[in-house]
Amino acid sequence: MNDTDELFKADLTKPDEVLKAVQDSDIVYLTVGLPYNLKVWQAAWSVIMKNVIDACKQYNTKLVFFDNIYMYDENHLNPITEDAPINPPSEKGKVRAQIAEMLLKEVRSGDLKALIARCADYYGPNIKNTSMLTETV
Numbered sequence: 001m002n003d004t005d006e007l008f009k010a011d012l013t014k015p016d017e018v019l020k021a022v023q024d025s026d027i028v029y030l031t032v033g034l035p036y037n038l039k040v041w042q043a044a045w046s047v048i049m050k051n052v053i054d055a056c057k058q059y060n061t062k063l064v065f066f067d068n069i070y071m072y073d074e075n076h077l078n079p080i081t082e083d084a085p086i087n088p089p090s091e092k093g094k095v096r097a098q099i100a101e102m103l104l105k106e107v108r109s110g111d112l113k114a115l116i117a118r119c120a121d122y123y124g125p126n127i128k129n130t131s132m133l134t135e136t137v
Contacts, residue, residue, distance in 0.1 A: 008021070012032060012047075012048040012051055012052065013044055013047045013048060013051070014051070015051045015054065015055070018051040018052055018054075018055045019055045019058065021055070022052070022055035022056060022058075022059055022061055023055075023059055024059075025059065025061050026061065026062065027061065027062045027063075027064060028052065028055075028056055028061050028062070028063050028064070029064045029066065030048075030049075030052050030063060030064065030065045030066065031066045032048065038091050038092055038095075041092055041095045042091075042095055045095050045096075045098075045099050046095075046098060046099060046102065048099075049065075049099040049102050049103060050102065053102065053103060053106055053112060056112060056114070057106070057111055057112055062113045062114065063103070063112060063113070063114035063115075064114070064115055064117060065100075065103055065114065065115070065116045065117070066116075066117050066118075066119065067096060067100060067116050067117065067118050067119075068096060068118065068119065068120070069118050069119075069120050070088060070090060070092050070093035070095075070096045070097075071086050071088045071093050071094075071096045071097035071100060072084045072085065072086060072087070072088075072093075073085040073086070073087035073089070074089045077120075080120075100116060103116065104116075
């Protein structure tokens, strides 16, 4: 990252640990990955998003959330635009739609400066499926 970045472990389901992670940050990048398990997503994602939003609001920190495209109607993905209808075709998509709406609600109210970046490919180290994103980035 940057020479001035401080990295440490935090359990994002615990508000106190999220507050410590966000404190003194100008921008928070929420790029967490959870096990690819519906029950885990249903239990953890809304808690994580609430904790991160609350911490960012407390410290007046900008939030960048790196999300997927699970929430969009699968019949409107080619080409995909910001106007693509939200109609999750899966339960995981419903979770993603819920947490995106949590974030956007705070943005619309003026209580949070944030954006959502979306990507259709899996990315990161040790990804088994090669994608154009992995190859080019």
